[in-house]
Amino acid sequence: xxxxxxxxxxxxxxxxxxxxxxxxxxxxxxxxxxxxxxxxxxxxxxxxxxxxxxxxxxxxxxxxxxxxxxxxxxxxxxxxxxxxxxxxxxxxxxxxxxxxxxxxxxxxxxxxxxxxxxxxxxxxxxxxxxxxxxxxxxxxxxxxxxxxxxxxxxxxxxxxxxxxxxxxxxxxxxxxxxxxxxxxxxxxxxxxxxxxxxxxxxxxxxxxxxxxxxxxx
Amino acid sequence: xxxxxxxxxxxxxxxxxxxxxxxxxxxxxxxxxxxxxxxxxxxxxxxxxxxxxxxxxxxxxxxxxxxxxxxxxxxxxxxxxxxxxxxxxxxxxxxxxxxxxxxxxxxxxxxxxxxxxxxxxxxxxxxxxxxxxxxxxxxxxxxxxxxxxxxxxxxxxxxxxxxxxxxxxxxxxxxxxxxxxxxxxxxxxxxxxxxxxxxxxxxxxxxxxxxxxxxxxxxxxxxxxxxxxxxxxxxxxxxxxxxxxxxxxxxxxxxxxx
Numbered sequence: 001x002x003x004x005x006x007x008x009x010x011x012x013x014x015x016x017x018x019x020x021x022x023x024x025x026x027x028x029x030x031x032x033x034x035x036x037x038x039x040x041x042x043x044x045x046x047x048x049x050x051x052x053x054x055x056x057x058x059x060x061x062x063x064x065x066x067x068x069x070x071x072x073x074x075x076x077x078x079x080x081x082x083x084x085x086x087x088x089x090x091x092x093x094x095x096x097x098x099x100x101x102x103x104x105x106x107x108x109x110x111x112x113x114x115x116x117x118x119x120x121x122x123x124x125x126x127x128x129x130x131x132x133x134x135x136x137x138x139x140x141x142x143x144x145x146x147x148x149x150x151x152x153x154x155x156x157x158x159x160x161x162x163x164x165x166x167x168x169x170x171x172x173x174x175x176x177x178x179x180x181x182x183x184x185x186x187x188x189x190x191x192x193x194x195x196x197x198x199x200x201x202x203x204x205x206x207x208x209x210x211x212x213x214x215x216x217x
Numbered sequence: 218x219x220x221x222x223x224x225x226x227x228x229x230x231x232x233x234x235x236x237x238x239x240x241x242x243x244x245x246x247x248x249x250x251x252x253x254x255x256x257x258x259x260x261x262x263x264x265x266x267x268x269x270x271x272x273x274x275x276x277x278x279x280x281x282x283x284x285x286x287x288x289x290x291x292x293x294x295x296x297x298x299x300x301x302x303x304x305x306x307x308x309x310x311x312x313x314x315x316x317x318x319x320x321x322x323x324x325x326x327x328x329x330x331x332x333x334x335x336x337x338x339x340x341x342x343x344x345x346x347x348x349x350x351x352x353x354x355x356x357x358x359x360x361x362x363x364x365x366x367x368x369x370x371x372x373x374x375x376x377x378x379x380x381x382x383x384x385x386x387x388x389x390x391x392x393x394x395x396x397x398x399x400x401x402x403x404x405x406x407x408x409x410x411x412x413x414x415x416x417x418x419x420x421x422x423x424x425x426x427x428x429x430x431x432x433x434x435x436x437x438x439x440x441x442x443x444x445x446x447x448x449x450x451x452x453x454x455x456x457x458x459x460x461x462x463x464x465x466x467x468x469x470x471x472x473x474x475x
Contacts, residue, residue, distance in 0.1 A: 062339055091341065102336035104328075111246075116340040118246040119347070125245060166340075 022174050022207035024073030025057055025066075040076065043196035043208040050214055054178070057211070061176055064091045075173055075207075092120075095172035099179035101163030103151040109162045110147040117169055128169065135165045139191055139198065157188035164195050168202065175199060175208045182213075224446070228423045234345050235353050235419070241346045242354065250347065254355025258317040258414075259362050266312055266363050267370050273304060274371030275378045282379065292379050293393045300371045301402045303455070309363040310413040310451045314444055317356055318421045322443035325425025326436045334426065344426065353418040360414025361407050368406065409458050413451050420447040 018024060022044075026035040036057070038044045049057070056067070064079055064087040066072035072079040074090055082090065096102075103112045113132055117124055136143040139161055146158055154162065160180065167175060180192050196208040241247050277299060281292045325348060328334050337344045376394060380387040424443035428435035 096339045098336070098339070102332075102339055104333050104336065105331070106324075115246050116342065119244055119340070119342050122244055 018073040018078045019076050021073045026071045028069050045210045047212045048214040093173040095167035095175050097163050097177040101159035105151050108150050113166045156183040171203050178211045180210050228419050247351050251351035251355050258356050259359030270367040270370030271374040274375030278375040278379045296375045297397045305368040306364045306406050306410040308367050313360050318417050319440050322421040322425040322440045326428040326439040349422045356418035357411045357414035361410040364410035416450045417447040
């Protein structure tokens with residue numbers, strides 16, 4: 001996994017072409033220390049984000065709509081010149097994994113996992129059980145027990161895992177994962193560290209970006 | 218005043234969205250949500266409504282016979298007018314507001330405050346498609362079904378009691394009923410109940426998705442707004458229906474020249 005270091009980012013920037021960039025986010029006027037410039041492919045970590053910057057970044061990416069003071073590049077496309085249809089098409093290729101998995105509390109893990117598939121690709125629901133078990137293989141002790149659990153009975157790791165399986169099923173080109181290590185013990189952290197590799201094994205051309213929040217005030 | 222206008226506008230927009238997006242009911246998660254809503258609002262409320270219906274039918278007949286010293290024909294006439302056309306839909310609507318209205322508003326407000334509605338957006342799912350469309354249709358269908366139960370039980374209970382307490386046989390009362398009641402009464406009550414249910418669901422969903430704050434205190438406030446406004450809307454719709462269909466409201470105080 002590579003870290004998106006500020007020094008490495010300085011070489012890229014506002015003048016750079018968006019081609020080959022999975023996630024580019026830079027304030028205008030250009031402030032090199034706040035620039036995020038991540039190439040397509042592989043697993044990357046963006047460390048030391050403040051809560052405010054994390055929210056701005058996630059909101060800009062999910063809405064495919066940066067504020068006027070920001071340049072946003074997603075999957076090789078400069079978002080500024082895009083029409084709404086183009087933005088919607090781009091949004092379909094991006095998935096977001098919140099720190100708590102982003103689960104619905106009245107659905108069990110299985111229902112949470114298949115919810116987006118049922119909405120966006122209902123015809124794929126037939127073969128989904130085998131794919132879910134494949135994704136859980138090696139990451140959950142007892143996959144069947146996990147799938148029957150409601151979020152209130154899950155550990156923080158199980159919530160993250162359920163959220164991960166949900167997004168991995170859709171095979172997005174860009175995954176934005178938030179605080180993947182937070183609230184986990186060492187064994188769970190080791191297991192959560194395998195999410196990017198598991199995703200990249202199934203989506204070889206994909207990009208997995210982990211957003212780490214800065215600790216302290 | 219501006220707040221009232223905004224809420225009305227919000228509910229109308231939500232209604233427009235529901236009508237436009239009815240095809241999402243074919244999607245498996247939405248269909249499942251619709252089934253759950255019908256079960257919760259309709260099936261699990263049946264026992265309560267049966268009991269209330271039986272009490273009402275019996276009460277109306279007992280009252281008419283004892284206090285008004287009426288004959289069987291008048292008792293049945295009142296049963297048809299009051300239960301079939303007015304009380305049945307209203308009792309079902311009140312029960313739906315009590316049970317499902319509060320539950321829907323509270324559930325959606327909690328989902329909004331805890332970030333679950335935002336999670337749906339992050340999954341590219343419009344919360345109105347998944348949360349509002351099945352609830353509106355489920356509650357509307359369930360309210361119509363509950364009204365039918367109230368009518369059957371109240372009328373059946375009333376006729377049974379009449380046959381025991383006045384000098385008329387069960388057969389006479391039943392035939393009297395079929396002479397007085399017409400299918401139009403049932404259709405009118407079903408349409409009215411369906412619209413009552415849809416109105417209750419829309420208002421409660423709107424307040425659930427727009428709680429007045431982001432703290433946990435906003436949840437009961439949203440529930441109060443949902444329940445009071447949906448009750449008001451049901452009564453308003455009832456007045457509109459009475460005016461449109463019978464040409465009069467408020468027991469004849471306002472009469473239309475139809």
